[in-house]
Amino acid sequence: GAVVSQHPSWVICKSGTSVKIECRSLDFQATTMFWYRQFPKQSLMLMATSNEGSKATYEQGVEKDKFLINHASLTLSTLTVTSAHPEDSSFYICSAKLYNEQFFGPGTRLTVL
């Protein structure tokens, strides 16, 4: 139980384009999901908290207009990286909250050329 999927697992895009990443809780409902970013050999950095039916809460320093988050259902949250630039290249990981635990997706590797 408590399986979280992400799609796509990797994506390569041109600078200036937008990319959407999906996070799904497959066998449970999650009113709260989280989006993280991870740089090589570093820990996870929380970007935002995604709440079903309401606006996401962004961490300090994260541009909400650049990283659009939508949590339209209890099993799906999406992160859209708008007007992507090479510095946005990273490993993006989502998690879904079940009781007091967070279960992570497998991550999405974004490369912006």
Next chain:
Amino acid sequence: GQQLNQSPQSMFIQEGEDVSMNCTSSSIFNTWLWYKQDPGEGPVLLIALYKAGELTSNGRLTAQFGITRKDSFLNISASIPSDVGIYFCAGQPQGGSEKLVFGKGTKLTVNP
């Protein structure tokens, strides 16, 4: 802000040896979680701890929630090659926040 100090940063051990890693904080945490991350994958939850003093096992893994609520350790007994990976501690701070604070990770290498 709150930080977790995780140590050691890396470990190189022989197969069959026991491993111990820990996390400490200057502030109180309500929940401690231990995750393992393989390269190119998301973290996988190993053990969750909810009460001060709680000692929980999951196979060869054992973790404890410190009495002061400011620390936790993870032990791995009789290590095997597939234990290789990065282990992260994560804590939910006192105060009701749903957010997790992560340690910087312990990279474990097991030599066959």
